Amino acid sequence: MDYRSAGVDVAAGRQFVHQIRDLVAQTHRPEVLGGLGGFSGLFQLGQYQQPLLVAGTDGVGTKLKLAHDLNRHDTVGIDLVAMCVNDVLTCGAEPLFFLDYVATGHLEPDQLVEVVRGITQGCQQAGCALLGGETAEMPGFYQPGDYDLAGFCVGVVEKANLVDGSRMAVGDRVIALASHGVHSNGYSLVRKIIADGGWAWDAQPPEFQGKTLGDVFLNPTAIYVQPLLSAQRAGIELRGMAHITGGGLPENLPRCLGSGLSVALDRQSWTIPPVFQWLAAAGSVTESNMFETFNMGVGFVAVVAPDQADRALAHFQDQGLGAWVLGEVIAGDGAIVGLPT
Structure with a gap:
């Protein structure tokens, strides 16, 4: 007996590392020391x-289940990076480097190269280095062809520039940045709606203008790093930021508020994108449950002073982002006023 007869192909692992070496190198920043293959990654912190x-x-x-069903693995790596770097960004931090962990039942190099290709694309969008990673082949634990992903990101911010809600005040404007669709949350409900409705992933509901359900729901999570960091460099003070992930606006927006503050949302300030309207109709999902599960078209939120709102909107729109005033900071206990109940 040997390791391969037990289901672990060491040679395939070596082939995989060889195939991704150039992809990883494309993400490296000047602060990266060394290359791929060591026991750890080295990053020299600047001044x-x-x-x-x-x-x-x-x-x-469970968006990974959709990637597996469609045999399309080139976008979920972008999702993985986005979910981590957007979170780090909310403190005002610049993402420096990223690491990934990939676990699979049987290592299929060509499949996982596509996953890593997406990870490197996400890192390039965020401006961070893919510093290293780990691939675990676990036969008997995962089914053949299945894999799971975890990502880890480290960023840095000067203490004086930390965004923690402490400078937020009544009257500040809450600016919404548009999502690219469902992003990476609520996919257990998405998959149930589609399965119970008897839909195929290659179906083309008229709401999606020729795109298949697979195209729409594999669309990767938006990465907001460069537009927000460039806003700070332009002198726009960001007093609070929130990444709208699982739990939607009701759960995530309060996390960025200063003490004694709430937000009054203007529900008429935006139109719910077609993908969420379709999900609500196809699954008979109530409006309140939709808002508690999905981002509903708002992928990220930034809070600015009233006299900087127009400038911030113009900046984000120049960056190609949909942006609008979602609401206003008011006195309160952290509640979000104006959401459906």
């Missing part, structure tokens, strides 16, 4: 007065 390291970790969830 900071009082640097705060900010760390985040996340996964992609």
Whole structure:
């Protein structure tokens, strides 16, 4: 007997590392020391007065099941990076480097190269280095062809520039940045709606203008790093930021508020995108449950002073983002006023 007869192909692992070496190198920043293949990754921190390291970790969830069913693996890596770097960004931190963990039942190099290709694309969008990773082949634990992903991101922010809600005040404007669709949350409900409705992933409901359900629901999560960091560099003070992930606006927006503050949302300030309207109709999902599960078209939120709102909107729109004033900061206990109940 040998390791291969037990289901672990060491040679395939070596082939996989060889195939991704150039992809990983494309993400490297000048601060990266060494290359792929060591026991750890090295990153030289630049010149900071009082640097705060900010760390985040996340996964992609059951969206991976859709990637497996469609045999399309080139976008979920972008989702993986986005879910981590967008979280780190909410503190005002610049993502520096990223690491991934891939677990699979049987290592299929060509399949996982596509996953890593997406990870490197996400890192390039965020401006962070793919510093390293781990691939675990676990036969008997995962079914052949299945895999799971976890991501880890580290960023840095000067202590004086930390965004923690402490400078937020009544009257500040809450600016919404548009999502790219469902992003990476609520896919257990998405899959149930489609399965119970008897839909195929290649179906083309008229609401989606020629796109298949597979195209729409594999659309990757937007990465907001560069537009927000460039806003800070342009002198726009960001007093609070929230990444709208699982739990939607009701759960995530309060996390960025200062003490004694709430938000009054203007529900008429945006039109719910077609993908969410379709899900609500196809699954008979109530409006309140939709808002508690999905981002409903709002992928990220930034809070700015009233006199900077127009400038911030113009900046984000120049960056190609849909942006609008979602609401206003009011006195309160952290509640979000104006959401459906």
